[in-house]
Amino acid sequence: KAGVTQTPRYLIKTRGQQVTLSCSPISGHRSVSWYQQTPGQGLQFLFEYFSETQRNKGNFPGRFSGRQFSNSRSEMNVSTLELGDSALYLCASSFLGGVLETQYFGPGTRLLVL
Amino acid sequence: GNSVTQMEGPVTLSEEAFLTINCTYTATGYPSLFWYVQYPGEGLQLLLKATKADDKGSNKGFEATYRKETTSFHLEKGSVQVSDSAVYFCALSDRGGSEKLVFGKGTKLTVNP
Numbered sequence A: 001k002a003g004v005t006q007t008p009r010y011l012i013k014t015r016g017q018q019v020t021l022s023c024s025p026i027s028g029h030r031s032v033s034w035y036q037q038t039p040g041q042g043l044q045f046l047f048e049y050f051s052e053t054q055r056n057k058g059n060f061p062g063r064f065s066g067r068q069f070s071n072s073r074s075e076m077n078v079s080t081l082e083l084g085d086s087a088l089y090l091c092a093s094s095f096l097g098g099v100l101e102t103q104y105f106g107p108g109t110r111l112l113v114l
Numbered sequence B: 001g002n003s004v005t006q007m008e009g010p011v012t013l014s015e016e017a018f019l020t021i022n023c024t025y026t027a028t029g030y031p032s033l034f035w036y037v038q039y040p041g042e043g044l045q046l047l048l049k050a051t052k053a054d055d056k057g058s059n060k061g062f063e064a065t066y067r068k069e070t071t072s073f074h075l076e077k078g079s080v081q082v083s084d085s086a087v088y089f090c091a092l093s094d095r096g097g098s099e100k101l102v103f104g105k106g107t108k109l110t111v112n113p
Helices: none
Strands: A005-007 A010-013 A019-024 A031-038 A042-050 A053-057 A064-068 A074-078 A087-094 A109-113 B003-006 B011-014 B019-021 B023-026 B032-038 B044-050 B056-059 B062-065 B075-077 B086-093 B107-112
Touching: A005 A087, A010 A019, A019 A087, A019 A109, A031 A074, A042 A064, A042 A074, A074 A087, B003 B086, B011 B019, B019 B107, B023 B032, B023 B086, B032 B062, B044 B062
Parallel strands: A010 A109, B011 B107
Antiparallel strands: A005 A019, A019 A074, A031 A042, A031 A087, A042 A053, A064 A074, A087 A109, B003 B023, B019 B075, B032 B044, B032 B086, B044 B056, B056 B062, B062 B075, B086 B107
């Protein structure tokens, strides 16, 4: 079974631009969560999608948004990029997103904002 | 709110040494507890988990016991290998919380031959 895939793996943008990252979950998984990893703040939860609906949301500004498609693939978008948005963005999937379920992480997209 | 505190690194050990990475948590409900590992240039992999008090999670020689009385989930391994060099994250998932997983800051482990 293929794992979680994320594209692109690396991205360089400039301040003010916007960016879209993609995540394909493990086949059959319907819950997709996004996390931001930075050296200063560590791993922080962005949001979770289940059956095309945002089910949970972390404490990030509205510039961070996402969506999920009917095939469970998910995208996240960051508008008006800031230098502080430079981070590794990780996507994780699970079957139903339950508390007891294991989340499987992708390799991440490393975003550099110049 | 929910939070996880784990010992700060980096931790440097010689091969075959004993490893302990401390992790304590604060949660509103009855969380599930996890240890994830991140190898250089890769995403996170689940190492082990425990879903209720006194459960012991184990995998690849690593162990951690869910201690409700001390709100702890310390990671241990009796004999580390060079291939164990990675960053280790303690995390919790709480039914009463809004975040899927709350992570500690991570502990970088380097094992020297």
